Amino acid sequence: MVRKSASGRIGIADVAVKAGVSHATVSRVMNGNFTVDPEIAARVRAAAAELKYQPNPVGRSLALGKTDTIGIVVPDLANPTFQAILRGLSRAAAQDGYRVLIADSFEVSSEESILAGEARRRCDGLVLCAPRMSDAELEEIAPSLRPLVLINRTTAAAGVPSLVVDYGQGVQDIAEHLVDLGHSRLAFLAGPPRSASNNLRLQGLEAFKAAHPQVQVTMLEGGSDFNTGHEAVDAVLESGATGILAFNDLVAMGLMSGLHERGLDVPGDISVTGFDDIPFAKYTTPALTTAAVPITELGEQAWHQLRALIRNEESDAPGSRYQPRLEVRASTGPAKAARTAVHG
Template identity: 55%
Template sequence: MSAAERGEQAPLTGRRGPRPAGQATISRVAEAAGVSRATVSRVMNGSTSVNPELAARVRAAALELDYEPSAAARRLALGLTGTVALVVPDLSNPLFQSVLRGLSRAAGQAGRQLLVAESDEDPEEEVILALEARRNADGLVLASPRATDERLRALGDRLAPLVLVYREVPGLDAPSLSIDNAAGIAQVVTHLTGLGHRHLAYLAGPPGSAGNAERLAALRAIPDLDLTVLPGGSMFEHGHAAAGAVVECGAGAVVGFNDMVASGVLTGLRELGVPVPGRVSVTGFDDIPFARYTTPPLTTVSIPQGELGRRAWERLWSLMNGEDGGYNVRYQPRLLVRGSTGPAPS
């Protein structure tokens, strides 16, 4: 340990003179401040273990020499990658593209790169991808994960710092940004029953989807409702394939798991010659960008997709800096009534 690090004075020159020839290095800063290279490194990396007087001396020397530490070297010293990761079930779904866009922009503004992985709706593949992504990134965002609550709780420590989007897992030490699915379904059903509908068909989402479980439970909890549950999925083709079953079950209105499924059944019903909303009304969930451009425009539940990405970054950034990730947020959705819903047929 040098004399300066023991607290002895090693004052800098009081006047800023010409900069030395050549690029400033950590060795020059250490020499000017009268400390070791390790002390300069700790100060530049934001360590609070350095004596405040010495830290001030190092910062003054760095300013005097116009020293800029290498961002790559700093990340290496701290064991950081400069990357954060996002894992989603399906990148072709515009819902997740909106989250990706919001997260990517916010991370980019902070000088971080974004690593993106898709699990193809497979819970086991999702777990493998999440662990691998976390090993190669400084933090992880899981959007609508399909793994069970128990599995996520068991992996929580290995995935931290972690933020959940479109999902809340009780007992998991990770902040979450979720949607009040029950409130969204209640708005849809209130709208449809107000139009005289009593027999509804629900096109279910993927079996592992927590959002699907919450929406289905909310539908089943509504009294005096004739509900038919039909297998579906999360994509356009799943809704399209279910159009015949919708007609066969005789329901006057369809509640799609999401807008992609609802758009698919709209197309399928049109191909079958079934008028919408004259014979069957159709609703979706999410308000993805092209929901307003379907034929007819889709009645759906709007959620703040872009904001979810930005807020996820804010929480992840706090966790990555050793701070609290903040409180969980459950967003209240808003029903948007468009042309795909109308009075129940007599």
């Protein structure tokens, strides 16, 4: 009848009693300390096995000052981009014996720093994913969150590496591709206003416009999901553009679906591009031209940076920059003769 007095669970004390040794010896055996007599060690191991003893990680964490857990804060777990990052992070961390705790801020930027703080205190490190908070706030709380790795955001705070995707370059590549196909009237379906990655895209487009003054680029309000694209059909048609750069693949899919409902052909009438190259992009009809971001790898790299920070506090990791790769598929094609605004 194995039973622990208080908690109901069996602890190190039970094993110690059963093996007729002290707590300390049990601990030593469980941690592979070789300064224990082999015969006693065997007895302890036998007792532990018989009682199905499993060390309590909370007690262990308190004594060791580490939890073998990292946290990740994302603005929206429904977004495939963040899901992919989470997946890459989780997989990489698991290989080193770390688990991941997730915190979803639901795009409420005011909650972000509290959430991040709470998560950080339970973990050995934190990944802050595309935070929506202001630069000032980020810089202020960053030091208290270290070891910290940023994704798609940078900060002036010291010792905080960032992994950023060069959305500006990516969007320029896409625009160039459309121009090469003969499109001279483009439109950009923007993303969430607070998103740093959206700003990078806008900067990229400014650079593009400067280099191609003859191309007309219309800016349209937007968001980051299907509906944004689906509901933007009217605005897109009114713009008269023949080449549409959607904020991401989801928006592009929503847009294509809306265009299809109106009886318009992609890319015959209008060319559409996405961004991210989520797995679905290859299987839309027509397959989506997009800029591929090695997003799972980003999560993986985030772990590697964080691991370096956790292991030796002073590895001032530099962070790195990822170049999207243009992925030309069937949703873009040669421009028709110049169109004028079309309704419904």
